[in-house]
Structures are given as structure tokens and as C-alpha cells.
Amino acid sequence: MSKIMAFQRPSVSxxxxxxxxxxxxxxxxxxxxxxxxxxxxxxxxSQRIPxxxxxxxLLPHIAQQDSTLKIVKPTSPILDRVIQSxxxxxxxxxxxxxxxxxxxxVLEADLEVLxxxxxxxxxxxxxxxxxNGELDKLELYFNPAHQVVFTRFEDGTYAVNDxxxxxxxxxxIVGGEINGSFYVSxxxxxxxxxxxxxxxxxxxxxxxxxRELHAGDTFSVLVNDQFVEGELTGMTTIEGIRINTSRRDIxxxxxxxxxxxxx
Numbered sequence: 607m608s609k610i611m612a613f614q615r616p617s618v619s620x621x622x623x624x625x626x627x628x629x630x631x632x633x634x635x636x637x638x639x640x641x642x643x644x645x646x647x648x649x650x651x652s653q654r655i656p657x658x659x660x661x662x663x664l665l666p667h668i669a670q671q672d673s674t675l676k677i678v679k680p681t682s683p684i685l686d687r688v689i690q691s692x693x694x695x696x697x698x699x700x701x702x703x704x705x706x707x708x709x710x711x712v713l714e715a716d717l718e719v720l721x722x723x724x725x726x727x728x729x730x731x732x733x734x735x736x737x738n739g740e741l742d743k744l745e746l747y748f749n750p751a752h753q754v755v756f757t758r759f760e761d762g763t764y765a766v767n768d769x770x771x772x773x774x775x776x777x778x779i780v781g782g783e784i785n786g787s788f789y790v791s792x793x794x795x796x797x798x799x800x801x802x803x804x805x806x807x808x809x810x811x812x813x814x815x816x817r818e819l820h821a822g823d824t825f826s827v828l829v830n831d832q833f834v835e836g837e838l839t840g841m842t843t844i845e846g847i848r849i850n851t852s853r854r855d856i857x858x859x860x861x862x863x864x865x866x867x868x869x
Contacts, residue, residue, distance in 0.1 A: 683732040691727045702733035704741045712744060712756050715764040721746050721754040750834035751841060773834035781826030788815045797827060804844050808866055813856050825849045
């Protein structure tokens, strides 16, 4: 029985071809493969897809939105007044068109801080009303570091907010020679009437200003001034005093406990 030989496809390496033909055949295979894998021009082409937008249909909608916008006008006080000498609280409420019953409700709220009792000429008072003509807010402006605001509750009573701003405190030294009275000399040097009164009050038990001070005696006062946003508030404290007479020196400096002591 004869053997049946299985047919096997000879590989390229098994074919008895010249070397030049083998190289040419392999190169042809690579060229055909690259051509099949190379992307077509259609894959690289970009096309613009036109989209129709109806601008006219959008304009009425935009115009409708603009017509719904509301202009809010800033509110302003119905009365803004700098306190003058002779002004009374009743007169101020009357000028603002606010009735006496409301004034008493504000006074009741003020019992917590007693701000209305301390109003002085030069302070500012402002009244705001609501849509019903009722007092909505009352603001007292004493200085840049101190304001008091009364605001209305729904039940008609008022709350009070006492606003105090720390600000920045800066020291200055005021001094000079006695030439005449201490008051005149200190005023000329730059102390205010309130500061001079404070100095005299602090030293009244140690020094007779009218008898013991003479021309040529010297004084210096360390003052601390309060500033808020670069503006003087008018709030000052006396932190130290030194008066040199021909006979003795008198000093008083404020301690951290608020009291004044000799050194």
C-alpha cells in the first residue's frame, strides 16, 4: 500500500527563487499592505454643516426681558439734620412728620443706651420712613466711631443698635511754657478746652493752677487721639501729664487700670 504524502504549501524561504526575486516579492507585499491601511481622503476632509438661526425670532424675547427690568431708586432719609442749639426731640420728630406716639416707642427702646439724652449740637440725626409713612429707621451720628441706629419691628416697637468702632489710636505730645494762665498757655499749645479741663481736674489736688504756676514754668501732655479711616473722631484720652515749676515737678500717668499715678 502506497503512502499518501500530505500536501504542504512551500514557504517563500523554501522556494528556489533567486535572491533578487525574493526581495522584489517581499517589497510588493509591504506596498500592498500599506495601501490597504492608508486612510482615504474622505476621512481627513472637514465639512461645515450650516445651521439656520432665526435672529428675528430671538429679538422680541430679548426685548420682553428688558421691559421687565425694574429700576430701584436708592432710599434717602425724610429728614437729615445737624443738631442745632435749642433743638428739642419733639421738634425734630415733628419736622420729620413722625407722631408723638412713635417718639415714645423710640424713647422706650433708648432706655438701654440713653443715646437720645446725649445728643449735642453738631451731632446728626436722620429719619427714614416705610411705604406706609411709619418711622422705619432712626440714626444718630455722634462721630465716625459712634453711631446709634433704631429699627422698627413688625409690631411697631423698635430695636436699638449701639455701634462703636475701635479705629486707630495715635499719640501726640503737646507742651509749652506758661505765659499768663495755664488755660491760655495750654490752648495756645494745641490742647482743646475739654483736654485742659481734664488736666486741671486730674491735678487739682496736687497743684493750685492760679497761684503756683508762674511765667517760664513748663508743661507737657501726652494725648491719645482716635482715628477712623484717617478721620479724627474727636475722642481723646489724656495718658500722661508733666508740669515743671521752679519749686517742684508734678506728674500723673494713666495705668492700664484706668487710674492715674505719680512716677
